[in-house]
Amino acid sequence: MAQAARKASTRKARTSPPQDEREPALFPVIGIGASAGGIAALQKFFPEVPADSGFAYVVIQHLHAEHESVLASIIQRSTAIETQTAAEGMEVEPDKIYVIPPGVSVTIQGQRFHMAKMAATRVKRTPIDDFFTSLAQEQSEQAAGLILSGTGSDGTIGLRAIKEHGGLTLAQAGAEYDGMMRSAVQSGMIDMV
Structure with a gap:
């Protein structure tokens, strides 16, 4: 009996797809990128989201690497959805709702977060692009990217990846700081503003 169980277990292990060929999660994962003015936008967005939507939300906010983030607790005050800071694995x-900690580049693979310390401050950091690109590869049409208030162009490359993999791309209308939104819209890859 034990030998038969071992054979079945070995056969099952051989037929399991490699981690990089796994199916996307059966639920949508929504990446939300924000920078300057993003906290106010998040405080308006999450009260409108049903607590039982069946979606996972990942917030990537440009934050100074040296400061501890209280963004998860700020968001939690505006929603019934459980909010926590993401961690390796x-x-x-x-x-x-998962909030990305400051000072790291986060990707998603095998439905788990993976973190790498960001490069030196003189190098252009693109944590939104990093996450959105991995989200597109992981989730395909079960991915969505949303750009909120912020300056610069971080997120535009990641939105292109989401769009090319069949996901949904959105940008905030009337953003307090509209640089990231304008960059995304000008790319021609936004499904809805």
Whole structure:
């Protein structure tokens, strides 16, 4: 009996797809990129989101690497959805909001977060592009990218990847700081503003 179980287990292990060929999660994962003015936009956005949408939300906010972030607690005050700071290896689950910690570049693979310390401050940092690009590869049509208030162009390359993999791309209308939104819209890759 034990030998038969071992054979079945070995056969199952051989037929499991490699981690990079796994199916996307059965629920949508929404990446939300923000910078200057983003906290106010997030405080307006999340009260409108149903607590049982079945989606996972990942917030990538440009934050100074040296400062501890209280963004998760700020968002939690405006929503009933469980909000927490993402950590290395944490599994992404539906009906939760994850906030990316400062000073790291985060990707998603195998429905888990993976973090790498960001390069020196003189190098242009693009944490939104980094996450959106990995989200597109992981989730395909089950991915969505949303750009909120912010300056610069971070997020535009990642939105292109999401669009090319069949996902949904959105940008905030009337953003307090509209640089990131304008860059995204001018790319021609936005489904809805």
